Amino acid sequence: MSHVMDAIVHRRSIRSYLDKPVSKEMIDQIIKAGFYAPSALECCSWHFVVVDDRKVINQLMEVHPYLQMAAEAPCLIVLCNDSEENPRYWIDDSAAAAQNMLLAAYDLGLGSCWCAVHKTPERRTAFQQILNLPEHLIPFAAIVIGYPNESFDPPERVDQNRIYHNHYGQH
Numbered sequence: 001m002s003h004v005m006d007a008i009v010h011r012r013s014i015r016s017y018l019d020k021p022v023s024k025e026m027i028d029q030i031i032k033a034g035f036y037a038p039s040a041l042e043c044c045s046w047h048f049v050v051v052d053d054r055k056v057i058n059q060l061m062e063v064h065p066y067l068q069m070a071a072e073a074p075c076l077i078v079l080c081n082d083s084e085e086n087p088r089y090w091i092d093d094s095a096a097a098a099q100n101m102l103l104a105a106y107d108l109g110l111g112s113c114w115c116a117v118h119k120t121p122e123r124r125t126a127f128q129q130i131l132n133l134p135e136h137l138i139p140f141a142a143i144v145i146g147y148p149n150e151s152f153d154p155p156e157r158v159d160q161n162r163i164y165h166n167h168y169g170q171h
């Protein structure tokens, strides 16, 4: 299996982390992977907020019911996008950047978990307030990062019944 394919298949959402800091170089690499994602019209309108202050992590956890794993993690990166600069494709571009970041984290031996933010209006507003984001900068997701304290075998995901040739229903 190629290196890239290995990361794609073996990356898992990690929700238990070791009490061990992640270096700035590693965080920089993960953010670099975000910046290198494909972007419609090459807008590249991402912004990244690295959060490693426990007080701020706790504030974010208080407004996000599915971010509990951040309690153990040394940091998270809030991936934001400028909806004014990129009104048409900011969601698509953000998703591409998020996946790149998860794969980069895996490549560095780190665990990660993509936690949705932008779809829930109260959550989005609360993140904007806590992080001092201007209104046009939308917090898309919190990417929790840390050394993994759990591992999982890849599930079987390929479903031949959902693959078609030329027309839906033709296998």
Ligand SMILES: Cc1cc2nc3c(=O)[nH]c(=O)nc-3n(C[C@H](O)[C@H](O)[C@H](O)COP(=O)(O)O)c2cc1C
Residues within 6 Å of the ligand: 011, 012, 013, 014, 015, 066, 067, 113, 114, 115, 116
């Ligand atoms: C858009 C999106 C939002 C997600 N939000 C959360 C979340 O808020 N909390 C969480 O623990 N996991 C979240 N996840 C992770 C999924 O639960 C996870 O990807 C899924 O269970 C499949 O597991 P895997 O990532 O290990 O393949 C999210 C994933 C995506 C793509």
